Amino acid sequence: MTSISELTVTKSDVESFAKSLNDPQWLMDIRTTAMDKVATLDMPKADKTKLDKWNFFNIESLNVDGESFDSLNDLPEDAKQLIDIESVKNIYVQHNNTKAYLQLDDELINQGVILQDIKTAVTEHSELVQKYFMQDGVKVDDNKLTALHAALMNGGLFLYVPKNVEVKEPIQMVTIHDDEHASLYNHVLIVAEESAQVTYVENYISTVDRSNGQLNVVSEVIAKDNAQVTYGAVDFLTEGFTGYVNRRGVAARDAVIDWALGLMNDGDTINDNTTYLMGDNSSSDLKTVVVGRGEQKLNFTTQIIHYGKDSIGHILKHGVMKDAASSIFNGVGYIKKAASGSDAQQESRVLMLSEKARGDANPILLIDEDDVTAGHAASVGRVDPMQLFYLMSRGISQEEAERLVIHGFLDPVVRELPIESVQKQLREVIEQKVLS
Template structure:
């Protein structure tokens, strides 16, 4: 029987003792204490049309797992190396379960003051920077119970800081390899792009086990300050059996851009929150998401772009494919606040269902508190277009191959948006595995 969400027990003394034994910084320990003091009084998040009372977010077998580290790229597991464009990606961080396993940063970036470190070390080495941005503008510790629990249990992640006017040409890539079925992931990614800077960041979450009855509670915060530009790409492919909560949050300043390209391929039940705050005038965010559900997955995706700045632009594109008995909720919200004049909020959500028992629910929502704006939405839920299949089959293509081509075409706008070729290939392979295999 699944655990009720209010039946969990958290031993605060044990959490702090474990943090101290790992040598975590005073800053991080203080944040964990703050979370522990509040967690009992906080409510769970309330995703639309999904009841969480039977979801177990709190049972953790091993809060921290010691795993292998690597001295060179050549020593990395093949599953990791296949995701790296080694010729062009010079800035790489690998996390093996909860262990910082490998880090490579170019001397040029270090000379320019760029910081790329696992977040636990960064909180000790750069406490003023981390404290300024860690759960202050994007996600708040007291936002709800899962945010506080994430803070208390934090056991991995990455901190990236790009100083003013520094433009990083080569992508920064993080790969998290999960291969211990008793390991939970409480990763926190904090990216700060200072004024006038540019960064492309890509992350991969990959399981090498078939099933894990643990938790992943992942939070990413991206701060794009005035005139900054951040491209954020991700492919999540964690195994069946997890209970998952993923929150990716962006804060965008004046004349800044934050673009998301997300391949959400986890095989477990997941609540996913992706919210971008367009705080500055002329701020921009384009979000592209592709989702594939199979088996008996329950998936809930809330995507929001909230406009505060004048002349801000936010576009959401979400495509999903559901097969077997998988079910999904796609909520897209474009919210133009009072004062955000001449802003543009657009969104498109489309779901393909490949079996009779699959379920998809696409809910576009526009909240407009200002008169002089542009806004629009489109949504559809249905099956593969028989006219498209007929057209392809009339040219000698088999029905199975025709379905394959239609599905890849349907998902390709997001795949093409990923900035690293090896990651694009990974996502295409995952789509083949999840959608086209029996």
């Protein structure tokens, strides 16, 4: 079991922090109980990755204030590039650990949609948040890092969409990190009631060169019967963060949870993305794109677990590793007993751009039922010289040819992001990470 002797906060610190936020009693109890569990639980399982030397526990501050903004025009330029300021209707901005800006269309408010920072939501919508917070998606006692997250949560949002409400315009969250001492323990809780529809996109950006903080992000998506949730993300935080990112979905009967994730953080990161297809005819389509550089160590576990009959789960992961970066791609399609008629498919591909780069793709199918469809594909390799030769034979330089091949390799995920400005940002991030 990994030692936490380096943990720099105490239970007393957590109690004081909870009181400063005016947390309701139920959340204070979760925080203090979780803090006790941190010392006894195991670390998350990260296949082929040794976590004993990773520093998840050196926390310089539980809360680093940021600036609030009167309008989106006052945001830093890097943040404004992520937003279509002229047309955006629904947005939440977090600056370090501070609620910086919130805007929700009046029509949605009248329909009962709730968009609020998590610190406010736990008091203003206490019973509703308590009903779902770390209950069906991520559990407090899943592992040492989920317990630490529950104890130290210091940001994030709550999104609630009532029955039969269709949110036609995307809801966007932007987290701006510009203080090297700030740790991000963001919790995102999305609940879509029966036959509700919503598209949510989040962005994490750093405007400093390095961080001394911790990244421990948990997202829970609860989709009730016939609900549809599309979840897009571009994470681009600076090096120095030790990252744990856990995104989970729970889909009921006929529900859909689709993911399009651009995972571009520059720090060492463990990423867990799991969707539970609990209801019959539920489905999830998960697309992930990753670029690693420097000496990054990256571990990505992606799972779709089928409980409902005729459920469909498809996983597509494409990664590019350069310099001495290394990545582990673990993909799991698990069809449980009685989930007859289900379909589990996955594809994991890693492109290595240098001799020292490493990639490992591990497709896993676990099948407990006979009447199912399942398949997988995986590859790890370098840029195809025939593709380069073809492009160069038409007058394109080798550097430009490699650039085109890489963009083509990653584009199946990039084009799935539901906001054009975020697609543009991800392409620019890819360009920066690959060519710098």
